[in-house]
């Protein structure tokens with residue numbers, strides 16, 4: 418297996434002896450010695466990690482592997498990220514874990530130097546275990562708080578024992594342990610990176626009460642929250658209700674490519690892209706605020722400024738930002754498939770690290786996609802601006818942000834034709850808004866994307882292209898592919914959708930990333946006026962042919 422190749426090994430089976438012991442592992446509270454009495458090597462053999470890859474990545478402190486595995490050092494009983502600046506331990510003294518939770522469960526404490534809580538998120542193991550990826554997504558949305566593992570497993574259509582087994586195999590820890598570690602890590606981030614009073618930190622990180630929070634932190638870090646904050650030596654003072662987080666990614670990250678995609682699509686009044694940063698108004702659980710995101714290149718991170726009144730929402734806000742900017746993506750895996758295509762290979766070489774932009778809110782994105790049907794990106798943005806000015810709630814707080822995006826409740830009853838929207842498009846948006854209002858469609862807690870998209874397509878006016886675009890950006894499906902897209906055809910100099918579909922098979926399961934590269938090619942060649950098809954077919958005739966085939970243009 419190549420150095421940059423997959424870190425995840427092929428299918429493995431957990432033997433009966435380990436299964437029995439893993440049940441013991443799962444039962445207890447999150448003790449710090451779950452692996453005691455269990456042969457680590459025996460257990461490790463069955464976790465999906467390639468030890469040689471881990472070892473090489475550790476010795477070279479390779480940032481591309483940050484967050485894909487963690488290193489437990491036996492002599493110090495501390496666990497580290499692959500990039501830890503501390504002197505490297507001898508191989509015989511280290512243990513590798515596929516998640517921070519697994520290292521914590523094995524009795525290792527998080528390193529105070531490399532701060533494992535700051536590592537990029539767990540990449541989605543699509544293809545290896547879709548169930549685990551889906552479960553992780555739901556856990557990020559706080560699924561375990563509404564009913565525990567049994568309910569989570571039921572939603573995923575598997576038994577809870579099976580789900581635990583899958584988690585142990587892929588992450589080395591149970592769903593509960595993974596969720597607890599995430600919460601604890603977020604608490605540590607709030608202690609280090611904000612000046613939020615400890616009572617608020619306890620609430621924001623889901624501990625319920627300060628006593629439990631203090632005990633949890635003490636147990637894991639062997640220090641009180643106040644001692645940890647003193648270590649962080651934070652000197653910057655932020656205005657009230659303002660927080661600055663650094664959210665890490667695995668390099669390369671093409672920030673300019675991300676902004677180049679977001680800028681022409683920014684909804685006036687709701688989103689602003691300027692001076693290398695992205696800013697937008699946000700509404701969450703009844704409170705309003707804004708976020709501003711920019712690149713912190715030296716730290717392989719995005720700097721995220723959040724202005725928001727209710728600190729209890731900070732965890733979910735930062736998780737949304739992570740998803741929106743695709744911070745969990747594992748470039749080493751993605752590039753593998755894209756390089757097989759000569760056109761993509763060239764572009765990938767020239768602009769490595771392009772990500773698939775997500776969205777802040779699924780309903781907003783879907784509405785935006787409908788507005789963009791059959792019109793140019795610029796036309797769609799103008800319409801979106803009008804929609805927001807007419808039906809959005811006014812908002813003041815940051816430069817250029819004047820409104821919040823209208824809610825489904827407002828759009829369900831609005832006279833949409835008044836902003837110059839064609840009747841059919843207005844009806845589609847209204848039908849979508851109504852379905853969201855009465856709960857027939859929800860953009861949160863989606864378990865089965867295919868089922869969700871089928872329901873979405875039942876709305877007159879929402880076709881395959883819109884559904885795939887929504888899947889790509891709102892559901893974060895890495896293999897979603899808006900096949901009937903003019904830009905994609907243009908970039909590859911292809912004539913028919915069939916040809917595009919066939920060509921796209923080689924890029925699975927990362928077709929969404931391929932689409933981003935193809936759009937980037939299309940927009941650049943359009944700007945130069947030398948697109949592969951422009952010499953042969955005038956744009957209007959291409960558009961006509963395209964619309965006969967049901968082709969749309971990326972919004």
Ligand SMILES: [Zn+2]
Nearest residue numbers: 497501528531
């Ligand atoms: Zn460390």
